[in-house]
Amino acid sequence: MAALIVGGDIITTIKHELSAHGISDFEHWDGRRPGDLHRIIPKNTELIVVVTNFVNHGLVSKIKRDAKRLRLPVVYSKNSRSFFASVSSV
Structure with a gap:
């Protein structure tokens, strides 16, 4: 599975969390x-x-417009692990 991360400078935390979900x-x-x-x-x-x-x-x-056209899910996040822990259904 592949993900596009838009925004943020240091996204290591987000990458680790998404990796835990199979991305x-x-x-x-x-x-x-x-x-x-x-x-x-x-x-x-x-x-x-x-x-x-x-x-x-x-x-x-x-991104919102293109994602809707391509039928891709979009998750909005702060750059923090605690946010992703609360969105474990990704």
């Missing part, structure tokens, strides 16, 4: 570069995690 392939967009707004969600993506700390609002709108 082994990750792509990370920091969400601060203007070019991120024009990127395309990778074809193998099965889950999108948007880290709400440090992400461009325009990019979040694009």
